[in-house]
Amino acid sequence: MRTQSPALRLEDIVKTFPGVRALDGVSFEVQPGEVHALLGENGAGKSTLMKVLAGMHQPDEGRIYIGGRQVTMKTPLEAKAEGVVLIHQELSLAEELSAAENIYLGELPRKRFGLVDRQTLLAKAGAILERLKCGFGPEVTVGDLSIANKQMVEIARALTVDAKTVVFDEPTASLTDAEKVVLFDIIRDLKDRGVGIVYISHRMEEIFTISDRISVLRDGSYRGTLITADTNEDEVTQLMIGRSLDLTRNHEPANLGAIALEVKALCCGSLFHDVSFKVHSGEVVGFYGLVGAGRTEIAETLFGLRTPSSGAICLEGKEVTISSPVSAIENGISLVPENRKEQGLVLGMNCRDNITLPQVSDLTAGPFVSDGAEIAIFDHYRDKLEIKTPNWRQLVGNLSGGNQQKIVIGKWLSMHPKVLIVDEPTRGIDVGSKSEIHKLIRDLARQGYAVIVISSEMPEVMHVSDRIIAMYQGRIMREFTSEEVTEDNLVQAISGIVANGDRAA
Known part of the structure; x- marks a missing residue:
């Protein structure tokens, strides 16, 4: 110095x-x-x-x-x-x-x-x-x-x-x-x-x-x-x-249920090609890849924000057509977006109204929204997700990043999805709150949810996932279980290097 x-x-x-x-x-x-x-x-x-x-x-x-x-x-x-x-x-x-x-x-x-x-x-x-x-x-x-x-x-x-x-x-x-x-x-x-x-x-x-x-x-x-x-x-x-964190790889055996989501040869223009995978209830499937690999675009297609050019989406064994977020929600798919402040929250609204926003039309009593029903939903997910806020009246913009993310997750859990997609779950969140979000994701899987996690952080995707799908330039390169994945083979896969050491075309 x-x-x-x-x-x-x-x-x-x-x-x-x-x-x-x-x-x-x-x-x-x-x-x-x-x-x-x-x-x-x-x-x-x-x-x-x-x-x-x-x-x-x-x-x-x-x-x-x-x-x-x-x-x-x-x-x-x-x-x-x-x-x-x-x-x-x-x-x-x-x-x-x-x-x-x-x-x-x-x-x-x-x-x-x-x-x-x-x-x-x-x-x-x-x-x-x-x-x-x-x-x-x-x-x-x-x-x-x-x-x-x-x-x-x-x-x-x-x-x-x-x-x-x-x-x-x-x-x-x-x-x-x-x-x-x-x-x-x-x-x-x-x-x-x-x-x-x-x-x-x-x-x-x-x-x-x-x-x-x-x-x-x-x-x-x-x-x-x-x-x-x-x-x-x-x-x-x-x-x-004031404490240590467990950020080791996930070795917890998944209690797999039936196949909740199956994607078959899904394509979306030049964004991604021939994407096929399955997610069981009770399972966390992680998507990992470089920026531009197509991970978020797949999530947006499953949620009806993009229209696939070919392929099929099946929920609980039945092929469905998802043409908009409304139809995605009706079919049981929810998306926690990458940018919570711009895409997931209304920062000037209170916690209760943010959580119940997608279902306001179902909570009316005559011409008015039922305050009691909204507060009951908020109280349930505040306790379930351990959201730290003085009360439901607190503006979401005044919460910490971790608690804001829990509000977004609570909003979509309140719609009782079959499949929950979480894109960059801990972006801009401190290390303590990050640990809480990781625990929450694993808890949701134990409760029977089918969870897809998209992350650009290798330790995160290795920590929370039962399986990891590695993507490169819009294609799935390899799929790993938590037991077989290593940092080296994951890096090779997202860099376009296939198993024999050649680079993907």
């Missing part, structure tokens, strides 16, 4: 919201040229601390130092002027504007009379996008980009200023493996320039790949700092949640 003043130092930061002491005297520092990971469960205070740093919240007590100089930052623009850049987990882009306009929003280059210098704007933004190895130009409209490419635009913003400290809040949540490599190269480049990096992520493998030190928050309090090279995942986890 360097002996100069820290790039960033926070001292005794206190922040209180009505009824909640979000930060309780937190001290934290980042050296120039250091990647410092900040970990903690959802609700531990990480995001609040970073919003204080970025000028979005004002601390009730405490001091902030940049390069040894005490500063007060009342707005994000003031923070940026001090060299502090926050790359949000939740995208904050103007979708109707171009990538270039988003990258330089608030500081567009100007010509005489205040007109935007578009030539300079496009040249500067294009250079940044090229540095990030993005496959799109500066003139593209952000609303037309994928979530992963929108994240790259968000990251590009950090490269427009002479930053002293850059905060990455879950930066890889929407990125492909190739994009992660580019991101890590950019972080190492910033590090070599002496920039202090704060890296927030729930993905332990990333933390141990990219960070120099790890600091942990729990319940709004600072719990300690560890040197990454001298610690391990179990020690960090215990510091975060």
